[in-house]
Amino acid sequence: MQITSIEIKQVKRLAKQLESTYPELKLGQRLDKAATQHLGVRDYHEAYRLYDKWVMFHVHASEDADRVSKCAYCEFSFAPDIKADLQSHRKIHDHFHEACVSLGYQPGNYVQRELMKHDGREQAASGQSVEIRVEGVLMLLRGWFDRSLADAIHGKYWRKHPTFEVYVAMILDTLGSSYGDLQRVLKERYGYLPGVIQAGNSYWYPRND
């Protein structure tokens, strides 16, 4: 069973609610009861152990000797033998996950984004038909969009970040003239919103006004 920060928060909330039903129980006992009721685990300790496992599941040690590990899920790099680093990762990991669940969308990680950009560019340049080339350029833009959105999650302004469809309308100036014929198709389908993202930039930022 996968237990994430969301389930842990639900258990804590339930344990609080149980206070009125079981006023004689201590907090630890109520947490155990809530964990069993909500997640079917033996006790809160087991729930937390599974949650710990989830936090570290995508963390891979670096092949270099610099002792830095990277999480393939939230993309945080840290030294796993430093307690403060572990805590920072847990916080960022939880936040990233909760944002993705709320968005109903998980932006691709670095490896996936690079693949989208590479394959997308290739397909946009050499696809057999305009439609296939448009699909290619959308794949490239999805790679950019995912990076912009991941940045917005870490910067805590993800709730304001445009959807992919709106982002496409904003990014056309950055896409540049090499996709001239495809630009026209994209403008027809997604519209054109210049000036929000500066030409040459692929990140969306909230305005300060």
Ligand SMILES: [Zn+2]
């Ligand atoms: Zn992580």
